[in-house]
Amino acid sequence: MDRNSHPYRSVLYIPGSMDRALDKARSLPCDAIIFDLEDAVAPDAKPEARQTLAAALKTGGYGKRFKIVRINALNTAWGLEDVNVLRDAGADAFLLPKVNSPTDVDNLADLLGPDMPIWVMMETPVSVFQAREIASHRQVEGLVTGTNDLTKDLNARYRADRLPLMNALQRIVMAARAARIVAIDGVYNRFRDGDGLKMECEQGRDLGFDGKTLIHPMQIEVTNTAFAPTESEIDLAERQIAAFNESMASGKGIAVVDGNIVENLHVVAAQRVLAKARAVAEMAEE
Ligand code: COA
Ligand code: MG
Numbered sequence: 001m002d003r004n005s006h007p008y009r010s011v012l013y014i015p016g017s018m019d020r021a022l023d024k025a026r027s028l029p030c031d032a033i034i035f036d037l038e039d040a041v042a043p044d045a046k047p048e049a050r051q052t053l054a055a056a057l058k059t060g061g062y063g064k065r066f067k068i069v070r071i072n073a074l075n076t077a078w079g080l081e082d083v084n085v086l087r088d089a090g091a092d093a094f095l096l097p098k099v100n101s102p103t104d105v106d107n108l109a110d111l112l113g114p115d116m117p118i119w120v121m122m123e124t125p126v127s128v129f130q131a132r133e134i135a136s137h138r139q140v141e142g143l144v145t146g147t148n149d150l151t152k153d154l155n156a157r158y159r160a161d162r163l164p165l166m167n168a169l170q171r172i173v174m175a176a177r178a179a180r181i182v183a184i185d186g187v188y189n190r191f192r193d194g195d196g197l198k199m200e201c202e203q204g205r206d207l208g209f210d211g212k213t214l215i216h217p218m219q220i221e222v223t224n225t226a227f228a229p230t231e232s233e234i235d236l237a238e239r240q241i242a243a244f245n246e247s248m249a250s251g252k253g254i255a256v257v258d259g260n261i262v263e264n265l266h267v268v269a270a271q272r273v274l275a276k277a278r279a280v281a282e283m284a285e286e
Helices: 019-027 043-059 079-086 102-112 125-129 133-136 145-156 163-179 194-207 218-228 231-249 264-284
Strands: 008-014 030-035 065-069 093-096 118-123 140-145 180-186 211-214 256-257 260-262
Touching: 008 019, 008 140, 008 163, 008 218, 019 043, 019 145, 030 043, 043 065, 065 079, 079 102, 079 125, 093 102, 093 140, 102 118, 102 133, 118 125, 118 133, 125 133, 125 145, 125 163, 140 163, 145 163, 163 180, 180 194, 194 211, 194 218, 211 218, 218 231, 231 260, 231 264
Parallel strands: 008 030, 008 211, 030 065, 065 093, 093 118, 118 140, 140 180, 180 211
Antiparallel strands: 256 260
């Protein structure tokens, strides 16, 4: 799906085993859902979770929310059966964890066929080094940052400013932008802390992420707000486009708005702001 026509501000994880949460999500204002069979589901619960999830997806009712199924890695005891049970359940994309190379993606693509979009967890140091190659895989349409796994593998510490992760976060955004696909930030673990979440959302947004993965419904509103264009951004974008068009009409290549120059590239950015605002507005119309 085009990252300009569908918003991916809030991407909520739901354990495939949580019947109530699977139902509740039908009325939550998130832009996308990751239906999880991997780390949020205990080994013993995985077979039943597959069936619960397949049934929920077949029942439907998720509206415009983009539906992503996260399977277990294919070198685990569960990955292959996850694909077999969920392949035709109605997901919009499959999310592959613990990816290290485009070959890992190829192995899933072989099972799914060419028409199912694949999203990738970026959560190992090797994946970050391989980000460009992974993001350019023909079937990959989104990168999801796994900040908890990355922190563990890096032997890093949790810091509010996420300095230890900054190199990885930026490489992930760069790889996604180079390949023109979606980039989603990692989760904020202290899920009842709305102020901390807001700061981390704004940091991820400023880095260039399209949205953030979430673990609890109470995180959705803050995230939707942080990743949507503000009224003043929309107003500025409209004025920039109008001023630039006027300048062009009078034979000039540059306009000035609020004391700042507006060139062609600013117009492209302004159009992107308006496209995102439209996508957000359409998402709200059920
Ligand atoms: N998606 C949808 N609904 C959810 C939800 C989620 N991720 N997490 C909780 N809810 C629902 C609950 O079902 C409950 O609904 P109800 O009131 O109808 O019963 C309501 O929200 C309130 O839940 P609450 O009691 O506050 O949560 P909890 O303390 O039971 O659980 C977590 C907290 C973090 C364990 C739980 O939110 C969770 O499992 N989140 C997902 C974790 C995950 O997927 N991790 C993998 C990726 S990092
Ligand atoms: Mg992980």
